[in-house]
Amino acid sequence: MMEGNLRQLKRSPSFFLSGGDLHLVVNEYRFRVHSYFFIRESQHFRQRLAISDAFDLHGNGSSMSSAVVLDDYDITPEEFESFLKVFYNPKYYFYDLERPYEEWASILKLSNLWDFPNVKELAIEELQKLDIPLVDRIVLYQDHDVDSKLRVPLYAELASREATLDHDESTRLGFRTTIVIFQARERLRSLASGGKSPLPDEVGPDAAKEVITNLFKALPPLGEATPPATPRPRLNGLDSPRRPSSGFGFNTHSRNPSVSGSK
Numbered sequence: 001m002m003e004g005n006l007r008q009l010k011r012s013p014s015f016f017l018s019g020g021d022l023h024l025v026v027n028e029y030r031f032r033v034h035s036y037f038f039i040r041e042s043q044h045f046r047q048r049l050a051i052s053d054a055f056d057l058h059g060n061g062s063s064m065s066s067a068v069v070l071d072d073y074d075i076t077p078e079e080f081e082s083f084l085k086v087f088y089n090p091k092y093y094f095y096d097l098e099r100p101y102e103e104w105a106s107i108l109k110l111s112n113l114w115d116f117p118n119v120k121e122l123a124i125e126e127l128q129k130l131d132i133p134l135v136d137r138i139v140l141y142q143d144h145d146v147d148s149k150l151r152v153p154l155y156a157e158l159a160s161r162e163a164t165l166d167h168d169e170s171t172r173l174g175f176r177t178t179i180v181i182f183q184a185r186e187r188l189r190s191l192a193s194g195g196k197s198p199l200p201d202e203v204g205p206d207a208a209k210e211v212i213t214n215l216f217k218a219l220p221p222l223g224e225a226t227p228p229a230t231p232r233p234r235l236n237g238l239d240s241p242r243r244p245s246s247g248f249g250f251n252t253h254s255r256n257p258s259v260s261g262s263k
Contacts, residue, residue: 012077015084022049023067029077030064037087044115073113079106086119101130105140112144124150134158135169142177148216156208159184180215187211 009030022035038045048068049060061068070080082103089095097103104126111120124146132140138154140146158165159181170178188208 012081014081015088017088022061023064024061024080025067025069025071026075026077026080027071030067031080031084032064033084033087035061041116041118042114075110075113079110082106083110083119086122095126100126101132104130108140108144108146120144134161135172138177139172142174152209152212153205155181155184155212156205159188159212160205160208176219180212180219183215184208184211187215 008028009025010028012029012031016030016032017034018032020032020034022033022038024031024033035049039049060066082097083106085095085097085103086107104123108120108123108127110116111123127137127140128150134154134157138151138158141151141154155177164185165173165178165181173181188211191207
């Protein structure tokens with residue numbers, strides 16, 4: 001890192017620690033923490049720091065002039081500070097975060113991005129305790145690869161509710177998930193006499209989860225070639241406008257919504 005650029009950086013007010021041996025930069029902020037946590041927990045950082053040391057590459061984090069710059073990731077200093085609170089929590093086994101939803105969502109995001117499996121598990125456990133609107137939770141879990149065992153019951157609940165998805169919910173969930181939810185709603189209501197909505201007690205959550213699982217299994221994997229599209233109609237000799245299409249896949253991610261306030 002150039003000396004001129006170094007002077008322009010600000011120290012993190014909370015995480016520029018004396019005795020820290022790992023220097024990192026996120027946007028305009030400098031962080032100095034302990035490499036022990038990153039090497040112990042993350043295969044991503046173990047490899048990154050080992051390669052830098054082995055080949056004497058600039059950016060091994062051993063000093064501020066060779067800090068690991070994290071600007072190639074879509075993260076903010078605030079998100080990184082939330083992430084570091086996991087390792088520097090003053091209260092053992094109790095996390096008193098000021099903004100629980102936003103901060104645990106940030107921790108989930110970074111732990112998934114950098115392969116911190118234990119931290120990811122902790123973030124999911126804490127998020128499970130929070131009261132989060134159903135679609136917000138689904139989008140968060142989709143975006144950060146939370147296990148399908150936790151996601152399928154959420155999809156089933158969404159398909160079972162009385163109200164259909166609105167435009168905003170469909171956009172946030174993504175094309176693939178939206179299609180499955182609408183198909184599941186039809187199948188579940190076909191199991192009920194008269195196609196009732198809301199679903200009667202005879203069509204329980206287990207039936208909904210089975211339908212959801214089978215529908216996702218039936219979808220083609222991400223990247224698999226799809227059949228050729230039918231010719232588009234022509235209007236007055238001109239091709240009709242082409243609408244942008246979305247990808248397919250059980251693990252496909254919706255667009256990451258802005259994290260709202262605590263619910």
